[in-house]
Amino acid sequence: MRSLFLMLASCLLGSAGAADEPDILDAAVRQPGTSWRVDVTVQHPDTGWDHYVDGWEVQDKDGNRLGYRLLHHPHVNEQPFTRSLEDLDLPEGTREIFIRAHCSVDGWSSEALRVSLGP
Known part of the structure; x- marks a missing residue:
């Protein structure tokens, strides 16, 4: 029984250590008109269609979703790499946003990048 427990614990610890969640390195926001544009730089060890952001x-x-940028292929x-989301309508009075990335295998990044929208 003890060896079964150790084997299961080893498998679980091994999979947790292998998780490669996406890392958001930078984000820039602009308001060119009435809507916003968000440029996000992401890093992740994409391996192909089987594992990518x-x-x-x-x-x-x-934590409410205000916008989503689908990434159509591995990088x-x-x-x-940097990709943009345009024509983002933010609720009046929004002073900050948070950005999280999604991996096809490991799910959502545990940390969200906080971005201030100005004074």
């Missing part, structure tokens, strides 16, 4: 989202301070040879 497949999107990122913009959230408010309460194996393009790391880090």
